[in-house]
Amino acid sequence: MASIITVNLPQHSYDIMIVPGSLGRLGEYMANLKLGNKVLLISNPIIFKHYGQKVINSLESEGFKVAHQILPAGEQYKNPNSIQKIYDVALANHLERSSTMIALGGGVIGDMTGFASATWLRGIHFIQVPTSLLAMVDAAIGGKTGVNHVQGKNLIGAFHQPDLVLIDPYILRTLPSREFRAGMAEIIKYGIIWDTELFARLEKSKNLSQLWHIKSELMDFILQYSCQAKVDIVSKDEKETGLRTILNYGHTIGHAVESLTGYTQLTHGEATAIGMFAAGEIAIKLGMWTKENSQRQNALIEKAGLKTKLPDSLNISKIIDALQKDKKVKEGKVRFILPTQIGGVEITDRVPTTAIYEVLSSMRTRD
């Protein structure tokens, strides 16, 4: 099965192609785009070892001149220094305005390659080949690119749209299960905030925690509907002035939990799962949605092998302090995205601190 989602933006259009086994055909697809013949491939050592040569062969067989730069794996390398390294190889290989940078990796490689391509010669072509589930359904779509400042995540960046996003679900076979679940958290999120059909299909599946529990048709369906959800939302709000906020569902408390545990103890998806659970409980308390819907959400989180209890180490007042410091706070009020139905959320800054406190207290493993 192959599906193509065409993203139409006011100044630019591109395709998201979801095609099993397509990695070795990247060269062909690229040739169709009529871009210049110089290509710079960016990856990390693990991913390059699995897939790098295949991509290079495919590109070279179509006549592209391919240089590559391998950056160390890990969020801690998503910084200006890595961007400088990309610039250096771009220069050494005489990349021109017509040239293309290709990201072969998860969100970290995608965000960095996107930013380097946004700023080299004030913007060159850019192709995303996401290799993690999270990158496929989330990071590779929407045009946000960037790196971290030592003191804060994603503070430096640019909007820059790709010319192609190529998703080959087979690549997921080598993805560690914990990373798979991180992507699944975002997929469940799309079910809650946007797409009832996606939610229903997830409910029908017995297990969502690892790739081999999921039939390949279902996996294709999940990828297609998730990408479509993200495309729908970001296309309506390209520069993040309104609607895009709903993508932060589960991320308000999620981010606080992530940062308080130093971004190491939990994956982003594990923190998001905790955040979605908490948002559901808060919404029940405010009379915005039903216990039954909340249980349906939480059943998916569980099937994805994600936990909903707070890590023991966390102090609840500290979480509440961290919420206040979040960059999404306006005039001291924490903005929550709360569910009102399956497939629908509301944005509100009227959540009483006592409600947050009570919900978080109920999420401790011990009392």
Added chain:
Amino acid sequence: MASIITVNLPQHSYDIMIVPGSLGRLGEYMANLKLGNKVLLISNPIIFKHYGQKVINSLESEGFKVAHQILPAGEQYKNPNSIQKIYDVALANHLERSSTMIALGGGVIGDMTGFASATWLRGIHFIQVPTSLLAMVDAAIGGKTGVNHVQGKNLIGAFHQPDLVLIDPYILRTLPSREFRAGMAEIIKYGIIWDTELFARLEKSKNLSQLWHIKSELMDFILQYSCQAKVDIVSKDEKETGLRTILNYGHTIGHAVESLTGYTQLTHGEATAIGMFAAGEIAIKLGMWTKENSQRQNALIEKAGLKTKLPDSLNISKIIDALQKDKKVKEGKVRFILPTQIGGVEITDRVPTTAIYEVLSSMRTRD
């Protein structure tokens, strides 16, 4: 006299205000734009000493919270390291999406502040207060921002449009004459490539080499018509895919001469003057324009106190080599912008190397 040029781009509009004595009213103008109340002012030590406090007072009296960052003067500091310093103060002062960075300086400060504002939080507001003549009529307009890579000028950058360009001609009083003439070279360029009326007014003036030789009404006229010329050209070609190329008139040979003399011996304007003279001579040789028009151009160059002879140190074959290496070269052919009339140029890659050689030879001071 005050004039306002409104720049209408598909996704953004802003004003260029040319108002003598307006520097102390920046706060008022900014208040009208309804931007957030946090401001980061970027300048260099010389300019900040003259004008920094005046700008800060004006902003603070309108309730803005102003932080500032002073970067060392000079093209050699237009690099990623200076951008990192801007990020650091942006973080320390909690700049938000609604906040504004203000460039108070020449093109160097303008390009860097523009790039930092383009990439901090993926783009925040940006105001240009150009203080050099070149920045007023050229660098501050068009949305090109960026810094240099150690191995090449302006290789790193982004397109980012300002929310306001405030031009106070009085600021030019402290500008060194050599820098004034650098700006005048670009103004003469606009006369040749675009605007016959501007050209005619320049012809009527006795001396164009220093501010105090020019009546203030004429100076206002020059600023207004030059800004309008740049706006016309860049608005028709926001992302530099075609028409903008004509802005490189005089810059083909100019750049070669600049880089071969290490960017220190000549100002950019001095190199451009040499380049415009050479382009005129080449155009005559190719039968594209008349000796008479060429002499009219060269008379302006002379009135601006700019020279048209090559520096003694330069070897002509080296200039021709450098032309071949220029980034504007496509498939080994040097692209020239050549005049065909006063107010009109053509782009051509069919200039025989012998013609370039002969013209450059005639421009030596000794034989």
